[in-house]
Amino acid sequence: xxxxxxxxxxxxxxxxxxxxxxxxxxxxxxxxxxxxxxxxxxxxxxxxxxxxxxxxxxxxxxxxxxxxxxxxxxxxxxxxxxxxxxxxxxxxxxxxxxxxxxxxxxxxxxxxxxxxxxxxxxxxxxxxxxxxxxxxxxxxxxxxxxxxxxxxxxxxxxxxxxxxxxxxxxxxxxxxxxxxxxxxxxxxxxxxxxxxxxxxxxxxxxxxxxxxxxxxxxxxxxxxxxxxxxxxxxxxxxxxxxxxxxxxxxxxxxxxxx
Amino acid sequence: xxxxxxxxxxxxxxxxxxxxxxxxxxxxxxxxxxxxxxxxxxxxxxxxxxxxxxxxxxxxxxxxxxxxxxxxxxxxxxxxxxxxxxxxxxxxxxxxxxxxxxxxxxxxxxxxxxxxxxxxxxxxxxxxxxxxxxxxxxxxxxxxxxxxxxxxxxxxxxxxxxxxxxxxxxxxxxxxxxxxxxxxxxxxxxxxxxxxxxxxxxxxxxxxxxxxxxxxxxxxxxxxxxxxxxx
Numbered sequence: 001x002x003x004x005x006x007x008x009x010x011x012x013x014x015x016x017x018x019x020x021x022x023x024x025x026x027x028x029x030x031x032x033x034x035x036x037x038x039x040x041x042x043x044x045x046x047x048x049x050x051x052x053x054x055x056x057x058x059x060x061x062x063x064x065x066x067x068x069x070x071x072x073x074x075x076x077x078x079x080x081x082x083x084x085x086x087x088x089x090x091x092x093x094x095x096x097x098x099x100x101x102x103x104x105x106x107x108x109x110x111x112x113x114x115x116x117x118x119x120x121x122x123x124x125x126x127x128x129x130x131x132x133x134x135x136x137x138x139x140x141x142x143x144x145x146x147x148x149x150x151x152x153x154x155x156x157x158x159x160x161x162x163x164x165x166x167x168x169x170x171x172x173x174x175x176x177x178x179x180x181x182x183x184x185x186x187x188x189x190x191x192x193x194x195x196x197x198x199x200x201x202x203x204x205x206x207x208x209x210x211x212x213x214x215x216x217x218x219x220x221x222x223x224x225x226x227x228x229x230x231x232x233x234x235x236x237x238x239x240x241x242x243x244x245x246x247x248x249x250x251x252x253x254x255x256x257x258x
Numbered sequence: 259x260x261x262x263x264x265x266x267x268x269x270x271x272x273x274x275x276x277x278x279x280x281x282x283x284x285x286x287x288x289x290x291x292x293x294x295x296x297x298x299x300x301x302x303x304x305x306x307x308x309x310x311x312x313x314x315x316x317x318x319x320x321x322x323x324x325x326x327x328x329x330x331x332x333x334x335x336x337x338x339x340x341x342x343x344x345x346x347x348x349x350x351x352x353x354x355x356x357x358x359x360x361x362x363x364x365x366x367x368x369x370x371x372x373x374x375x376x377x378x379x380x381x382x383x384x385x386x387x388x389x390x391x392x393x394x395x396x397x398x399x400x401x402x403x404x405x406x407x408x409x410x411x412x413x414x415x416x417x418x419x420x421x422x423x424x425x426x427x428x429x430x431x432x433x434x435x436x437x438x439x440x441x442x443x444x445x446x447x448x449x450x451x452x453x454x455x456x457x458x459x460x461x462x463x464x465x466x467x468x469x470x471x472x473x474x475x476x477x478x479x480x481x482x483x484x485x486x487x488x489x
Contacts, residue, residue: 030342033342188363188364189363189364191363192362192363192364192365195362199376217362220341220342220345221341234319234341235316235341235344235345237317238316238317238318238319241312241317241318242271242312242317242318242319244272244319245274246274246275249273249274249275250274250275253275
């Protein structure tokens with residue numbers, strides 16, 4: 001870990017009409033750190049993630065990101081072109097539903113190659129090799145590189161989505177309920193894969209989940225959101241073993257065996 | 259040289275779901291532990307031994323007082339350290355061994371034990387070799403090393419957890435009932451591990467209920483009194 005945060009979010013605010021989805025959210029993310037955002041549906045956690053990823057315009061606040069080159073850029077003020085470039089190079093976004101994050105009418109290999117092509121990758125052999133390598137890295141059989149995503153299982157689609165994001169070696173990956181809706185055994189395998197990828201590629205991750213078991217397994221640190229506000233933050237084990245806020249206590253007491 | 263210094267520690271639990279009732283557990287706790295010492299916490303059940311141990315680990319968040327841990331040459335207060343500093347302290351300095359293994363799905367026993375070493379940046383081969391040494395010492399048969407421990411017996415999981423806790427040779431070790439539910443032979447092995455750690459200079463705080471183990475490892479007792487009881 002270096003001594004400079006990768007991301008500094010300051011007083012981020014986002015409303016939908018009179019509904020406040022994020023109220024003055026402030027936090028830092030350090031290189032290689034996994035930050036979990038927990039809270040029930042409607043707490044604003046997915047909105048926060050979408051604001052960070054420049055998928056939603058924010059009303060106020062700053063999202064300062066330290067570029068690979070060392071300079072800092074405020075994504076709230078950055079140009080669309082710069083944001084778009086960052087989102088497909090140094091950032092990744094894994095959606096809950098793989099069909100939202102994949103091109104369902106492109107082969108697995110084309111899905112993986114898309115970001116590289118957007119960056120100017122044209123050599124067919126290189127793109128194909130990258131696809132095969134990344135299929136292997138996410139534990140997919142490389143001989144299915146030409147298959148369409150729809151013929152894959154839910155767990156495989158999710159792994160393909162991860163491969164598609166990691167191919168440009170992003171420094172920060174946002175994940176929105178990546179294991180939601182999967183069978184428990186498939187979920188365990190995916191969690192294990194994510195853990196390994198985080199370690200191997202020194203990824204900083206912000207993961208939104210309502211599953212405290214997933215949070216316990218993956219996150220170094222947690223942020224609890226309720227009604228658009230961060231009500232408590234701390235190391236994952238502190239928050240789950242010694243919750244201070246009434247709402248965190250309710251969350252923790254509502255699940256079995258985390 | 260003090261490795262742990264607990265000063266004026268107070269910890270209570272506020273139960274918001276029970277009408278905000280507050281349960282005071284620790285008050286005015288002072289405890290120093292030097293390198294090469296093994297202090298065992300003593301007192302009746304419910305007196306706050308585990309609460310103290312978990313507070314030292316930074317797992318519980320006290321309301322008052324300081325808990326200084328010698329990390330990287332300086333005494334650092336784990337109570338108000340930033341999360342990433344607490345993580346660094348745990349990675350390099352502070353180990354915690356309970357009797358319960360938190361099983362990670364699909365991760366092989368050998369890797370469970372090697373993980374704290376890998377997190378420190380030690381190479382995979384060296385980390386696995388060290389993990390294997392500990393597993394062998396704790397009599398986990400080699401044919402089990404490649405399997406995830408989820409289906410192992412309670413005693414086996416406990417020994418794997420101990421192997422994991424001792425593999426990294428932390429300068430400060432916190433042990434919560436490390437020998438509970440182990441058979442005689444394995445208890446002796448763990449006692450030897452604890453004493454070896456102390457001999458290499460570790461500062462150890464332990465909760466042990468069985469008096470034989472306590473006698474075998476303790477260099478000092480720390481007696482705790484219930485807050486409800488007049489001292």
